[in-house]
Amino acid sequence: xxxxxxxxxxxxxxxxxxxxxxxxxxxxxxxxxxxxxxxxxxxxxxxxxxxxxxxxxxxxxxxxxxxxxxxxxxxxxxxxxxxxxxxxxxxxxxxxxxxxxxxxxxxxx
Amino acid sequence: xxxxxxxxxxxxxxxxxxxxxxxxxxxxxxxxxxxxxxxxxxxxxxxxxxxxxxxxxxxxxxxxxxxxxxxxxxxxxxxxxxxxxxxxxxxxxxxxxxxxxxxxxxxxxxxxxxxxxxx
Numbered sequence: 001x002x003x004x005x006x007x008x009x010x011x012x013x014x015x016x017x018x019x020x021x022x023x024x025x026x027x028x029x030x031x032x033x034x035x036x037x038x039x040x041x042x043x044x045x046x047x048x049x050x051x052x053x054x055x056x057x058x059x060x061x062x063x064x065x066x067x068x069x070x071x072x073x074x075x076x077x078x079x080x081x082x083x084x085x086x087x088x089x090x091x092x093x094x095x096x097x098x099x100x101x102x103x104x105x106x107x108x109x
Numbered sequence: 110x111x112x113x114x115x116x117x118x119x120x121x122x123x124x125x126x127x128x129x130x131x132x133x134x135x136x137x138x139x140x141x142x143x144x145x146x147x148x149x150x151x152x153x154x155x156x157x158x159x160x161x162x163x164x165x166x167x168x169x170x171x172x173x174x175x176x177x178x179x180x181x182x183x184x185x186x187x188x189x190x191x192x193x194x195x196x197x198x199x200x201x202x203x204x205x206x207x208x209x210x211x212x213x214x215x216x217x218x219x220x221x222x223x224x225x226x227x228x
Contacts, residue, residue: 048216
């Protein structure tokens with residue numbers, strides 16, 4: 001049950017795009033189309049941004065998109081805005097357990 | 110309005126026990142599986158435990174298996190986490206959550222309750 005691997009940090013200027021990777025194994029990310037992404041601002045509970053690899057819950061801007069190839073899922077934020085500065089976590093179902101990613105801090109320059 | 114309210118956190122010595130509670134309102138609690146997720150200070154999210162809507166199936170992270178037990182009382186809209194043999198590494202904010210995904214668009218989290226394991 002190892003945590004999924006995410007880059008520690010990514011950054012971009014307002015209006016630019018950033019992509020966060022989430023690498024697991026064939027037992028989790030690669031084995032199921034059940035990857036979610038969460039945004040967490042300091043001191044707050046996580047917010048649900050993407051589910052089932054690429055679907056957006058209502059209320060989440062279409063600037064946020066998800067994809068998956070093999071054992072790696074990705075979250076892309078387009079048109080970066082100041083409020084996007086936060087920590088982001090992927091989460092995958094793995095059959096007998098769930099696993100979160102190590103987390104990525106997104107900085108808006 | 111959906112609410113998940115955790116309670117039961119506090120300071121406990123290594124080897125001690127605590128029981129966390131999470132009371133839900135605003136959605137059909139008895140229809141959904143529930144999770145506990147924790148976050149150590151300054152660290153990332155870690156999935157801890159899951160219980161099926163009717164309590165018949167449970168799953169635990171390797172890090173807590175044999176020490177933590179998840180349970181629920183649907184008559185009281187409450188999920189519990191009994192934590193025994195606590196270690197300093199268990200120090201974290203503990204969130205209860207109804208996670209989205211697998212076709213479900215609704216995802217709910219509580220505000221968290223802090224557990225500190227220290228001598």
